[in-house]
Amino acid sequence: MEELAKLLKIVSNCTNAAKVGPKDKKQGSKEELFISNIEKGLYKTDEQAAADLYDAGPNDFRYKMLKHRVKTKLFNSLNYVDPDKAGLNNVQQKELECNNLLYQANILRWQYELGLVAHLANKALSVAREYDFTDLEVSALELLNLSYSERGMAKQLALAQKELKATLNQFIQEREAVALLQHVGVQLKKSTKTRKEFLPFLPEIINQLEQLWLSSGTFSAFNAYYRTYIWYHELEGNFKKIIDITVDSMKNVEDNKVNAHRFDLMYNNYILVYAHLRAKDFQNGLAYAEKNLPLYNPSSLNWFAYMENYFLLAVHARQYELGNVLLQQVFDSHAFGTIPTTAKERWMLYQAYFRLIHPKASPIRSEAKNPYLLSLPEYSKDKLGFNVAILTLQFIYLLEKGDAEALLYRIESLKKYISTHLKDVFSLRSKLFLKLLVLAVTEDFDVEQCRQKGNALYKKLMETPAPGDAYAEIEIVPYEHLWDLILRILQKKETQMEAKSR
Numbered sequence: 001m002e003e004l005a006k007l008l009k010i011v012s013n014c015t016n017a018a019k020v021g022p023k024d025k026k027q028g029s030k031e032e033l034f035i036s037n038i039e040k041g042l043y044k045t046d047e048q049a050a051a052d053l054y055d056a057g058p059n060d061f062r063y064k065m066l067k068h069r070v071k072t073k074l075f076n077s078l079n080y081v082d083p084d085k086a087g088l089n090n091v092q093q094k095e096l097e098c099n100n101l102l103y104q105a106n107i108l109r110w111q112y113e114l115g116l117v118a119h120l121a122n123k124a125l126s127v128a129r130e131y132d133f134t135d136l137e138v139s140a141l142e143l144l145n146l147s148y149s150e151r152g153m154a155k156q157l158a159l160a161q162k163e164l165k166a167t168l169n170q171f172i173q174e175r176e177a178v179a180l181l182q183h184v185g186v187q188l189k190k191s192t193k194t195r196k197e198f199l200p201f202l203p204e205i206i207n208q209l210e211q212l213w214l215s216s217g218t219f220s221a222f223n224a225y226y227r228t229y230i231w232y233h234e235l236e237g238n239f240k241k242i243i244d245i246t247v248d249s250m251k252n253v254e255d256n257k258v259n260a261h262r263f264d265l266m267y268n269n270y271i272l273v274y275a276h277l278r279a280k281d282f283q284n285g286l287a288y289a290e291k292n293l294p295l296y297n298p299s300s301l302n303w304f305a306y307m308e309n310y311f312l313l314a315v316h317a318r319q320y321e322l323g324n325v326l327l328q329q330v331f332d333s334h335a336f337g338t339i340p341t342t343a344k345e346r347w348m349l350y351q352a353y354f355r356l357i358h359p360k361a362s363p364i365r366s367e368a369k370n371p372y373l374l375s376l377p378e379y380s381k382d383k384l385g386f387n388v389a390i391l392t393l394q395f396i397y398l399l400e401k402g403d404a405e406a407l408l409y410r411i412e413s414l415k416k417y418i419s420t421h422l423k424d425v426f427s428l429r430s431k432l433f434l435k436l437l438v439l440a441v442t443e444d445f446d447v448e449q450c451r452q453k454g455n456a457l458y459k460k461l462m463e464t465p466a467p468g469d470a471y472a473e474i475e476i477v478p479y480e481h482l483w484d485l486i487l488r489i490l491q492k493k494e495t496q497m498e499a500k501s502r
Contacts, residue, residue: 001046004067005038007074012039014086015077030066091131091261098127098136105143118147132219132259134171141167173216177209181224188231195235202232219259222252230271237466239279246272266295266302273309278466282317289313299335304343311350316478320358327354328362349386352393353476357485388430389476391417395437396482399489404445411441432461433479440486447490458483 030053034043043049046058046067054062083093105120125140127133141164148157184205187198209225226249233241246268252258253265269292276285289310296303307330314323330336330347354361391414398406414434422431436454443449461479477485 001038001043001049004071004074007071008035008038011074011077014082015080016082016085031070034066034070094127094131094261095133095136098124098131098133098140101127102136102139102143105140109143109146114147114150117143118151121147131261134167134174134216134218134220137167138164138171170216170218173212174218174221177212177216177221177224180205180209180212181228184228184231188235199232199235202228206232217257219262222258223262237278239275240281242271242275243279243281246275266306269295270302270306270309273306273313277309277313277316280316282313285313286310286317286319286322298333299338301339301343304330304333304335304339304347308346308350312476315350315354315357315476318481320354320361323354324358324361327351346386349389349393350476353389356393356396357477357481386474387417387421388434389474391434392437392482396486396489399440399445399486402493407441411438414438429461429464429466429475429479432457432464433483436461436483437486440490445490445493447487447494450490451487454483 034049034053037043037049037052043052046063049067050056050058050060050063053066054060056063058064081096083096088096101120101124105117105124108114108116108120121140121143125137125144128137128140141160144160145157145164147153148160184202188195190198206225206229209221209228213221213225226245229245230242233239233245249258249263249268250265253260253263269288273285273289273292276282276288279285289306293306293310296306307326311323311326311330314320314326327350331351336344336347391410395407395410395414398410414437418431418434418438421427422434436450436457439454439457440450443453458480461483466475
């Protein structure tokens with residue numbers, strides 16, 4: 001039933017086919033009712049549908065035949081996909097066009113209209129070569145070889161056979177590269193432990209992929225190398241290497257070494273800006289972020305994702321006026337309500353932090369009801385990647401408020417979080433920073449004692465690089481900046497107390 005519901009939705013949204021309907025009026029009412037009730041969500045299971053339509057079980061012959069007929073018609077309707085309704089991009093539309101040409105050529109082949117076969121195969125070959133669809137290029141050349149052979153065209157056949165041989169060699173290497181990419185993808189989707197064990201094998205795989213790309217020259221082989229290279233260096237936390245490949249890739253596109261139609265420029269620019277953020281190359285990152293922002297539709301999810309990195313770059317570079325402008329643009333966007341809940345929550349968290357570090361920030365139209373997230377639990381699996389950020393935000397709010405009792409209570413929670421969740425080496429920065437928070441309370445909020453006794457932890461924090469993306473907690477504001485903020489809060493409160501005591 002789930003499969004039928006999915007098919008109905010796709011046919012409805014992506015094709016120009018007439019509503020799936022019966023040819024036989026006698027069968028019609030059942031098919032129409034069956035389809036209508038699936039669309040309305042009234043049939044969740046085969047048992048429900050069979051009972052309603054035939055007062056029988058799902059194995060009833062009449063129900064099984066009805067389901068078979070409807071499913072067949074739905075699959076046939078996919079032949080009438082409308083590229084625009086389906087939301088296909090230019091590359092996907094060209095791939096569909098090429099496949100359709102080959103499909104038509106094969107029908108003509110069966111009718112032995114070999115001149116027409118060659119005409120359509122040449123059209124398909126032209127599209128395949130322009131867009132670097134190596135598999136479709138092979139199919140088009142095979143049809144041309146057949147047509148020339150059957151029609152006795154020796155010179156054309158010799159040339160087509162030579163082209164087919166070269167393309168098949170490229171295709172074999174491309175498939176090897178794609179198979180390696182798929183193998184890597186599966187391994188990296190497993191547990192953190194499995195990923196760590198697999199990482200030492202990746203450099204050799206990357207070397208293989210690079211050679212396969214250089215040898216074949218196809219886009220899919222390049223893409224396998226490009227993606228795997230980025231995955232590996234992201235996991236290793238080597239973001240300068242990612243900057244290098246993203247910049248080099250754009251040059252390869254300009255030099256026609258990588259197919260410009262197929263290369264995902266928006267993804268490349270997103271990764272480029274993100275890598276600058278993680279490599280702490282803020283000024284160059286901000287320059288790229290500003291330059292490439294016009295490529296993104298302000299109503300798209302990609303724009304909001306790109307703006308996250310742009311905003312964080314501004315914050316980490318302490319360019320708070322720019323951060324203020326970017327934050328305003330996001331919250332003022334008419335599309336903000338359409339982004340996923342998790343993305344909205346991240347922006348609310350960014351907003352709360354920004355108010356701490358930049359009190360002059362412009363008021364946001366949709367202020368968070370719980371700006372410091374005080375009602376959130378001390379540890380939540382659905383907030384992975386942000387637990388330290390939330391704990392820190394709550395701590396600083398209570399510190400500003402001067403609620404010593406609440407902070408004393410939180411000390412045990414922080415100690416428990418450190419011992420339970422920050423055991424691995426990739427959590428070292430978070431661990432060091434939370435220890436500084438604990439120190440602030442145990443030293444009774446004495447700013448000089450905190451500065452002196454926290455100096456060793458602070459130096460170690462500065463010397464500890466951020467881990468790879470797969471393991472890292474998000475530092476919305478660098479921990480070093482937050483410790484400076486905490487010391488300023490303590491100094492301010494101490495100065496106020498001294499003034500009162502005079």
